Amino acid sequence: MPERYCSIEKYRCANCSHTGSDTLGNENQSTSASDRIGNPVIIRGSFQRHLSTADTSEFMSTDKTNQSWGGRFSEPVDAFVARFTASVTFDQRLYRHDIMGSIAHATMLAKVGVLTDAERDSIIDGLKTIQGEIEAGQFDWRVDLEDVHMNIEARLTDRIGVTGKKLHTGRSRNDQVATDIRLWLRDEIDLILGEITRLQKGLLEQAEREAGSIMPGFTHLQTAQPVTFGHHMLAWFEMLSRDYERLVDCRKRTNRMPLGSAALAGTTYPIDREYTAQLLGFDAVGGNSLDNVSDRDFAIEFCSAASIAMMHLSRFSEELVLWTSAQFQFIDLPDRFCTGSSIMPQKKNPDVPELVRGKSGRVFGALMGLLTLMKGQPLAYNKDNQEDKEPLFDAADTLRDSLRAFADMIPAIKPKHAMMREAALRGFSTATDLADYLVRRGLPFRDCHEIVGHAVKYGVENGKDLAEMSLEELRKFSDQIDQDVFAVLTLEGSVNARNHIGGTAPAQVKAAVARGQALLASR
Template identity: 55%
Template structure:
């Protein structure tokens, strides 16, 4: 097959080289972006007098027909044509004749593919953002369903202090909120229009880049033609966002997996979100959580791969940069699938509140509150800490809980203890007392839920505005 760029060459491309350098197997998914960019480019060429108006009309009609063919499954992609750009251009020329060959005037595949990926990532950032908000909604709904459930909070995976289960879940809500903020930054960096940069130096034709940007609803133009074709920051930023997001989901997955175990018995996942064993009939495995935890490594790997690819490249375009897409596409798919299935899993989760409360009550999670009680009676904190620690050691020797101790026993450790100490170290009292801003008290969690709902409204409003910039 004669290559569109073959004029300088005296022999055909080796078949293995064709297969090795071809990207059509994965970049075909950019067909909609490629056609939208080409239509905007053709309109601009006609308006600037670079091609005739009837040629532009033929190009646009031909591209519209090709779009319909692709979406109907009636388009045959050819490896020998290398990529989505050449596959579409070749078919266009076959359909409308020489006018199709004028479409590539004043552009290069370098700025063309940059445009395609900017359009694609801008669109997918909104789609991912919608799913991210959906998971936040699921977390908030689940937290609101169990406003009074008390569980042990952990440090070093050791029981530390009693907290509300809702408070624990909302920690992930606000983590995801920061992820959403990062995603907005991705969208802003994707919202820069590169077409018109040519191969790297701009073009000799009197083009109007702003017209193309306006038609495709870009907010900004690249100010340097070399940067326009060499930049992959927006992709690296998306992969970084995705890696951090998946780390957050992986941490929640680890907790869900622990909580589902017989050793914890804090939650039970719905049967629809678990699988069984081929040999052990009793098993109910939290496969969704485990797979999300596993896929996190894959997403992190794609970030590392692109960072490594880009780190040694001189300006401007290099064929190495073809390696940017497979990891990006896989990350988009992985993140969207993970968010979708995770939201349903969180909504279907059953909480074993009595078991959580018993765990919080078993392991001296109220020891800090005992120390705080003595501080409020005037004892310096370090001394109060020691008194509480000795009380815990005594309970361990006697196989008791702090709330099992009599006032007489407690006064052996400090004369400052009064009758109200036993009420002060009940786990319910301990939770309610942590009323500092952002704390675990019921009133603070209620405020956090209200604040979260407002934040979610703002996020959804942003998505609604930016969804209109899609193609």
């Protein structure tokens, strides 16, 4: 499905045909106490306009407030307050899931006799028509109607009349929005899991192709031991597997239905929550109405899992940035993943990994924002929770797009084998192999460690790697060293010796690739 960017909110929306980059833009509107909601802001397609009061519907409003909830109020809401408290500019992206939930709710109400079959059918047909209007960019999003829920319900009433006012029977926006977010996040997790799998496939391709390509392994960013490029790619595969598992677990707890909890205490209508849950594909219904409408654990858990995944991508990005530098020259990134400099003609900048590294902070911020949002709230629902959506939306968008960028980029990486091998030959990367060689000759490991340390010191002072020393030079440090030591001190000898599950030997890399392919096939 082609990607589109939803107008107003500028978030990527795979299910929305909106285009453009509209913003609310009410800078010139008065915010004085006398400025009331007489001319609601209308946002439609790729432009915005003000309609007079005469142009607006009389959707369940009172003479005083022009609001569906205005019965107990004696004056309209201040215009600035209306804009300040409205969420439609960002929660409109929930429209598909809001309509999905409303169709299921209406179907259930008819099943239990609250609605007639004719009323149900009229509501469902109207909602489907509204979804078509939204996806065609022909829907008027009204800020004075506050949110996605009331905008859709107002349009439904405008289309089908009084029957539209019956849809909200036995339901509150509190359980409605909690349901919408869970439905939306469930779909987002599925998309993200798909991108993780696609990235992992690319890593397996690289690992299989480069199972024997030697590079230096690092600790403290200092040369440690030789590894293969394929083995290094598999390390990222393992991290992403854990990310996948965390998100699968998060999806399980997300997929519990709050609908039917109404405002906080449940409803007096004879609803069938399990039937509604079945219609919406939920695994279960939430067990406590107070918790159902106020719980945002699932969003926090998602942002936690997303933060860990972005941390992994950020670490990977750091390596890619280093490896593409003139100082490392381990890999080449295709031009399509890089940009240049406006002043320095020679530059080829690894912008994709740099941006992913930077964007990790947005997701970490979303996690902390949601934790802070929830920490002081008493039961049950509070208006604070309106602030849950933007960080959640941004975290999901950022993770999904970062994974997509990596899934496109990783299979296209071209290792520079000669440069990696040359780097592995520097820094005494086979020193541990020499120590292990002496252990096999019967010496205690700590003694071997000291012996090899002296040999390395000699090499540093004389500009020689261990493999470049003569047998005579090596025997100065231990008479247990014989001619066969040079097979141990080669890069190939070092990596081949680590021939166990999880080791860097090419045979083990290929076996790990096979296990990884089987894992992906099982999903």
